[in-house]
Amino acid sequence: xxxxxxxxxxxxLSGVVGKVTLKQDKLRQLFESELPQYEGRVLPYSEFNExxxxxxxxxxRHLKAREGFCVxxxxxxxxxxxxxxxxxxxxxxxxxxxxxxxxRVIVNLAEYYDVxxxxxxxxxxxxxxxxxxxxxxxxxxxxxxxxxxxxETPIAGFSMDREAxxxxxxxxxxxxxxxxxxxxxxxxxxxxxxxxDRFNPIAWGKGYYEFISRKDNGKVMFVDYDPQSKLLD
Numbered sequence: 001x002x003x004x005x006x007x008x009x010x011x012x013l014s015g016v017v018g019k020v021t022l023k024q025d026k027l028r029q030l031f032e033s034e035l036p037q038y039e040g041r042v043l044p045y046s047e048f049n050e051x052x053x054x055x056x057x058x059x060x061r062h063l064k065a066r067e068g069f070c071v072x073x074x075x076x077x078x079x080x081x082x083x084x085x086x087x088x089x090x091x092x093x094x095x096x097x098x099x100x101x102x103x104r105v106i107v108n109l110a111e112y113y114d115v116x117x118x119x120x121x122x123x124x125x126x127x128x129x130x131x132x133x134x135x136x137x138x139x140x141x142x143x144x145x146x147x148x149x150x151x152e153t154p155i156a157g158f159s160m161d162r163e164a165x166x167x168x169x170x171x172x173x174x175x176x177x178x179x180x181x182x183x184x185x186x187x188x189x190x191x192x193x194x195x196x197d198r199f200n201p202i203a204w205g206k207g208y209y210e211f212i213s214r215k216d217n218g219k220v221m222f223v224d225y226d227p228q229s230k231l232l233d
Contacts, residue, residue: 022074022076022077022080023072023074023086023116024042024074024076024114024116026224026225026226027040027042027072027074027116027224028042029225029226029227029228030222030223030224030225033222033225033227035191035192035209035222035225036191036219036220036221036222037118037221037222037223038070038118038119038120038221038223039058039062039118039119040070040116040117040118040119041055041058041116041117041118042074042114042115042116042117043055043114043115043117044113044114044115045073045102045106045110045111045113045114045115046110046111048098048099048102048115048117049099050095055095055117056095058117059094059095062119063094065119067119067120067121068090068091068092068093068119068120068121069090069091069093069098069117069118069119069120070088070089070090070116070117070118070119070120070223071088071089071090071093071098071101071102071115071116071117072086072087072088072115072116072117073086073087073088073101073102073105073106073113073115074086074113074114074115074116075112075113075114076112076113076114078112079109079112079113082109082112084109084112084113087105088116089101090120098117102115118223121214121215121216122214122215122216123144123212123213123214123215123221124142124213124214124215124218125140125141125142125180125181125184125212125213126140126141126142126143126144126145126147126210126211126212126213127139127140127141127144127147127184127185127188127210127211127212128140128144128147128148128208128209128210128211129185129188129189129192129208129209129211130208130209131192131206131207131209132206133206134161135159135160135161136158136159136160136172137157137158137159137160138157138158138159138185138188138189139154139156139157139158139185140154140155140156140157140176140181140182140184140185141153141154141155141181142155144210144211144212144223148210154176155176155177155178155181156174156175156176156177156178156181156182156185157174157175157176157185158172158173158174158175158185158189159172159173160172160173184213184218184220187220188209188211188220188222191220191222192207192209206227207225207226207227207228208224208225208226208227209222209224209225210222210223210224210225211223
């Protein structure tokens with residue numbers, strides 16, 4: 001995962017990005033959080049059908065708003081043990097398009113998959129923040145998927161040693177020349193604040209976060225969240 005892994009390793013967080021929590025569990029944690037996010041849900045593959053009225057209403061509502069979808073084929077724990085891996089697709093699609101994608105991925109293995117589905121629109125920026133007991137690091141690029149796969153170099157980022165704040169008074173160190181990207185990253189950082197300490201870097205919530213900035217209105221939306229990784233303790 002791009003330079004975020006290197007930064008984490010240098011600060012003693014090697015392995016943070018290699019989380020073992022099931023993706024569907026992390027999605028449920030995201031959906032239950034108060035972070036700004038796309039509407040979504042996780043359900044067994046057997047329930048991803050046209051008889052599911054709640055699911056059909058979900059598609060109808062967001063298609064009417066001219067939004068696309070991100071659909072994920074998510075192996076269960078038993079599926080992971082069989083060596084199955086998750087796959088996803090995001091685009092302007094309808095239910096049939098999503099079902100066709102899942103059918104191609106899940107071949108005679110329905111009992112070993114869950115489905116994650118959320119609405120989606122194109123983005124201008126995507127970024128990652130890791131906030132642990134010891135450090136706070138983040139970076140941003142124009143494409144979240146390429147950033148997290150190491151295919152795109154970050155255009156801005158920051159790091160902060162939490163311990164140094166106590167001993168030296170050091171604060172966040174920023175890099176990169178893209179001012180708009182920095183402002184987006186700063187807005188994302190503000191959402192992980194806690195209560196009245198929203199702008200106190202010592203109090204920023206611990207966890208692994210991925211976010212994007214919507215192309216249509218610039219709003220920050222979180223798309224991945226793991227507050228419980230033991231590697232963040």
